[in-house]
Amino acid sequence: MQPTSIRLSASVLGLLLSLVSTAAFADSEPTVGTLSPISLPNVSPANSDLANRGAYVARTADCMACHREDYSGGVAIETPIGNIYSTNITPSRRYGIGNYTEADLKKALQKGRSPEHQIYPAMPYPSYHGMSDDDISALFAYFQTVPPVEEPPEKTTKLPFPLNIRTLMLAWNVINVPSTENRTGLTPVQQRGEYLVNNTEHCGTCHTPRNLTQGLDKDRYLSGAPLGKWFAPNITPDNNTGIGRWSEDDIVTYLRTGKLDKRAYAGGPMAEAVAHSTRYLTDADLSAMAAYLKVVPVIKTDDYLIPLNTARLPNPISSSITYDLIEQEKYISQAKANSVTNASINSINSPKALYLTHCVSCHGVDGYAQPDARYASIVGLSSIRRAKPDALVNVIGFGAKGALNTAPKMPGFEKDLTHAQIASIANYVRVNFGGLATSTVTESDVKNIMK
Missing domain, CATH: 1.10.760 (Cytochrome Bc1 Complex; Chain D, domain 2)
Structure with a gap:
């Protein structure tokens, strides 16, 4: 009973989604009180x-x-x-x-x-x-x-x-067995959160690295682990490599909705966890999980998050382009015309031209996408600001599914783009929508990551 993760044109970043996330900076989210649980299926007055x-x-x-x-x-x-x-x-x-x-x-x-x-x-x-x-x-x-x-x-x-x-x-x-041990000194709310995180929701099954026997490595509890084409990130409260900068309300919002503005968007295995499980939990239980995650032992890893530089983020092209498809089409056509002025291979394969060809129809010229149609904004996301580009590269290559059935599925471009082209798009996105000063993902990096 666990996410298929352990198992063990749409656009190229249909959301860079993946990845369950990491350190929080940016805009505030709705308070917990505004996010009511989804009505629970399979509950009937006829049942006890x-x-x-x-x-x-x-x-x-x-x-x-x-x-x-x-x-x-x-x-x-x-x-x-x-x-x-x-x-x-x-x-x-x-x-x-x-x-x-x-x-x-x-x-x-x-x-x-x-x-x-x-x-x-x-x-x-x-x-x-x-x-x-x-x-x-x-x-x-x-x-x-x-x-x-x-x-x-x-x-x-x-x-x-x-x-x-x-x-x-x-x-x-x-x-x-067991995979975890109960801690002492927790409040009743934190104890409830520990039970949910460690036992029923079994978060460590994805987020804790494995030992030589493929059991959970308790010394690296919740510090992040590879999951085939995915990587479940560090969710300990470390400020730079985990979710230490997230507030408890941020954690609740993410578990309820699968997203945090300019920070995280759940895709892949985490999307499944949100879609099938956490969005149905009560506010009290999500708050308990958040309270517990804020007090688990801090573990620092080498996959740190590059701080968000809001001054480097793009401004929306206009206030209406995210939902005005006619305005969007005109702008995209002009942008493509300006970017690809001839048929030379360099122009066709320039980072911007690749993004305009494969990604723009969903994520927009400015990266703010079409939220009304549930195409994800990729501006500022943590998955494109990590020191290691693995999350972004794998989403471009293999695609991802969002947390809700109404969200479009991100297609994979493994067979449509070369490793060099995926590297170009990754660099373009990291600099233009992640606010990074530079990005040096190489063809070799992409090849190794996707293996």
């Missing part, structure tokens, strides 16, 4: 209070990101040992967990053991190990109300020998 509470627990545990909104499973979870496919967890007796007792569900969540075999830790039971009995009881009651899906997932897990020997997980569990 316990089952309806279980529907909320399922959201806090982000079960849907892996098992789909109907819990039918079949989602590929990329891991270092190969793809592991999520299972059907509807109450189907033949294909799902309809034969589970509450004790069976508890053992699966806390011990990684189904009635038939050991479970691979792609299902984050090292984090769910700390789930309370009350939450598991509510979750069990809720799953009895879910419509059964009477068919198996299209794909099932088939790992090569000896990785297909599930009993090997018993030794792994001894080393790596």
Whole structure:
């Protein structure tokens, strides 16, 4: 039950989105009180209070990101040992967990053991190990109300020998379960936040680096980790490499909406977490998570955030161009004409010409995009201001999906652009929309990052 991240013309930056973010500078956001939770699906007056509470627990545990909104499973979870496919967890007796007792569900969540075999830790039971009995009881009651899906997932897990020997997980569990330990000296609100961050939301599953056994490295807790084509950033309260400059309200806003103006925009795995889970949480629970994240041990990494220089950011071309498509089309046509004055290869492949060809229709000449159409503004985003350009390069190359279904999907340009062209666009964006004085991403950098 975890984001597909661990698994383990639109435009080139459909949002440089990715990346869950990092240090905050810039404009203020709406206060928490103005951001009410999305109405929770699957809550019915016909169900018991316990089952309806279980529907909320399922959201806090982000079960849907892996098992789909109907819990039918079949989602590929990329891991270092190969793809592991999520299972059907509807109450189907033949294909799902309809034969589970509450004790069976508890053992699966806390011990990684189904009635038939050991479970691979792609299902984050090292984090769910700390789930309370009350939450598991509510979750069990809720799953009895879910419509059964009477068919198996299209794909099932088939790992090569000896990785297909599930009993090997018993030794792994001894080393790596539980994935975290409770701290002392926390307030009741921070304790609730710790429970959500460490256990149900299992944030460390993405944001904590792995040790040699592929368990979570507790000494580098929440300091950022690679996730295939993605990188989950440092979310400890370090000012320069983490989210130390974010206020608690900033954290709540980001978890509720998936964005912070001129700072961060959730894409990829984090978009899934927002879409399926955090946007449904109560203000109290999001505030508790924020309170806890502000007091976790600070860890400084080498991927620091270059401070935002607002004086170097572009001004909007006009007050109407983000929504006036006729004005936008005229301006883009003139900009292209001015940029590409002949057919020479240098003009065609100039950074500005590449941006105008592949990115401008969504993100605009000035980078402020079309917010009314949910195309993302890329001005000032932290993902284009990091010392390491990996996040930006991977989004340009592989694309990204935003946090809400109504947001356009960012296409990947891996097959349409050369490594040199991606490097040119990355440099253009970092300087013109990130406010950097210079950017020196090379063709070789792009090749290495995208591998």
